[in-house]
Amino acid sequence: MTDFYERVDKRFPVFLIKIRDMNIKELQKLSRDLGLSLNRDEMIRIRSYFRSLDRDPTDVEIQAIAQAWSEHCCYKSSKHVLKKYIIGIDSPKVFLTGEDAGVVELDNDHVYVFKMESHNHPSAVEPYGGAATGVGGIIRDVLCMGAKPIALVDSLFFGNFDYPEKRLPKGMKNPRFIFNGVISGIRDYGNRVGIPTVSGITYFDPGYATNVLVNVGCVGVCRKENVIRSMVNKPGVNLVLVGGKTGRDGIHGVNFASRSFRSGEKVEKTAVQLGNPIIKEPLIHAVLESVDKKLIHGMKDLGGGGLSSVVGEMVLAGNVGAEVHLEMIPLKERDMAPWEIWISESQERMMLAVEDDKLKELLEIFDIWDVDATVIGKTIEDEKLILYYRDLKVMDLDTHFITSGPVYCRPYRIEYPGMKSYQTIPPEPDYKKLFRNILSSPNVTNKSYIIRQYDHEVKGSTVLKPLTGKLGLETHSNSSVIKPFENKNVGLAITSTSNPRTMKIDPYRGSKGIVDEAIRNLVSSNAVPHSLADNLNFGNPEDPSVMGQLYEAARGLGEIARYFDLPYVSGNVSLYNQTNRKSIPPTPTLMGIGVVKDIKSVVTVDIKKENSVLYQINPTFSEMGGSLYYDMYEYESSVVPDVNADMLKKAMENLLSAMEKGLILSCHDISDGGLAISLSEMAIGADIGMDINLADIQNIRTDFKLFSESNSRWVVEIDQKKEKEFLKIMEGTYVIRLGYTGGRELTVKDGDRKILSMDLEDIRNIWNTVPR
């Protein structure tokens, strides 16, 4: 095999690879030996290309192509599906899409920028570093559009702590270890970099025991004229590499993220990058100062694929080329090979395109902040990427070939549970026991043990905090609200939603429900839903049933969003989340942004006073598929809650009008655990009890009334004196009178029958259970 490599220069390691002479077996071996993660057909395509050029490639060239063609960089399995359902929901508010993050118009002068991205594979190998660099990466995605990052979101999916050690495949880390690492990683990075972590999900399910999911989102704001494109569109512009130094950390990260885990596998630690928030923090300042002074022509962050991806994509977008001198790049380790320098995914780096007359001023700004800024090359007229290492030319490739990764239309099989619909009818439960069990489920309990480790108030603009209510007795918020501008009262509401339980049973309805929940969460805080970002986490796309899940999920996500004119302005796909051929539950995660006209009119979850009236908005159905109740008791049901978009829209509009009139004292959506849990969370945050009667909910079983997770529902608190006015505004929407607030107990009756009565203090204590 070594015969195929020829060393080109005695001084440093650059090799010619005689790919033209290789047979198919040898091509596959080459892909494995160099860690390229390319398949047979892709290798053949590379061979044909160099045969047509009549020369052999260098190792730098081969590595660059493999980077660009990885699933992570070119979405070769998912592009087709995304185009069909998710991309292209037309909306005038979309300012810019198809860049590193979505850019949406907020008012005449401002845009907001946001994105959510997965960091699953690295977090499974090195939870602390993987999660931390996930935060760092998403901040750069927002920053490189010229925007000031103002909030972080993280949606995390773990195996349960009691997952039997014996069932963990060899070499896999214990879920608790992963949990601790991921939470500390996010905490230590987010807190140090000074951006509040305001929202997220922490979900436990055995399906994630061997494949943790870490989805991190970031929101930023920017003046319209300061939005910077991720491209250079003229020759002669300086390429300035700023931020951290380049090292061996994060080599082949994208290739590694584009395949599955096997047990007993020793994954190269070098595939996980190391983050350093204390380089990032001043980098943010220096970049934003340069943006304000209009010194930057184009900008892109270095993430997956390193310099190779970033330079290639920036010049391709502007139809120019680039000439780069690799020896100029500041290194962490002196003896790095040219190919390693070119593809390293070391963190905290950004590429700035700066014109000659702005260069001096820019370098001075970076100097004050003690941040490295180095000119490493220039753009050129020819659409080529030309690399030098000292005097040797080590790469000369057409930009179009490098970025022309394959697109696959993989076979898919859709398994419709809906066609053979069934639902177990269980015996009537012991209500107190059932209520206790659900209230203490790790997916329902008080998340303050996580949330409070994150600084969610730094920057002083977190108006509605993730925990809200009476000091010391706070409950979960529906969404968080940030006030992004000093002199304006406009707010951005932020939420994140997903539902692995329903997705496992019916990905189409499950996905519709996830959009429904995002809308519900935003509306609950008196925000108008404005736009979405999706992060699709699935198993192995080469398995047709997994591709089927992806199709169904995309169809569901697209359908409801389109109905509400909610564009998906940015997205991310993470595939190959499987271990030993076992895929994760299909897990699309959404990040939803809503606009609050005046932050002082925000509505919160906690009950405001005694003797108010409580109403449920929209009906409850016998849709128990994927409910916590059925999941916990292992009752079977294929009937996953559906979404009636018409009904949801009407209710949303009515509810927002009622809020505008100040009629809604508090509001909570109904989701995990059903009505019983929503009522509890509203009571806990206020230390005010409730007297509830379920008789007016239409004719279904009492346990379904309390624990069904039907979509499109809210609970609202109304002043008795305003009841008539409320009912008038809600005309056209089904509302159900539930009872009154007051006292120190939660009492539930169905007609004359007593169902549940529990002291608020007890409820709080059960809800405060920390998973062990």
Next chain:
Amino acid sequence: MKTEDIRIALLRIEGTNCEDESLNALKSMGARPEHVHLNELIRKKRNLEDYQMLFIPGGFSAGDYIRAGIIFAARIKATIKNDLLKFIEDEKIVLGVCNGFQVLTELGILPGIENLWEEHPGAVLAPNISNKFECRWIYLKKERSVCPFNETLPDKVFSMPIAHAEGRFMLPENREKYLLEKMIDNGQIAFRYVDREGNFEGYPWNPNGSLYNIAGLCNMTGNVIGMMPHPERAFFDFQNLEFWRGNSETPGRYIFEGILKHISRKF
């Protein structure tokens, strides 16, 4: 001097991250706050003597990987120590919030019980007794003190947010009783952690386990002030955790108000 003539340097290095909201708060009161990077003072691009107040905001200066505030303190000591000492001797105001408090403690200028500047730190802000970073709102009650905001803070229980991993104020064990008594006699204790009714209780009301429930203090001359709670996060009514429950108190504003009034009178 007039409030609009008061110049305030918000000192920062890498990892300082509460400077924007602090600047906004002070600006909204009519003063002239500016961001000043330590490098700008070192390279003489700006001069400390042009300011009446030095404010070290919260954050994780230089990453706080060793002990909170120690690196920032070491850089100050190695560069602008003499300028800072003169600043303090001139009875100008030095305020440290959260990480800033940690920096002032590591510098040896807080608690400042016996000398204006101790060669070695006279106290420590140790890791919280919960042994973790905590971000939440807590209750406080002011003490009678020589701090410039003693008059402007209301005489009742009020609330502010904290967000730190190292905020447990401790004095040297062998001299603890003596030094604490001296602090009390000097009127150096600004405010203390309390429960909802105003009683001095332990964790979680005392969120870090501070000695004597101390949350904020000043040196013996009252011009160097440190506090763990964040006044800039309790400055506008809508920042209050319980704003939605009808609580529009803004204790952070009273703190800055007191300091600015003091400077106006003095200079």
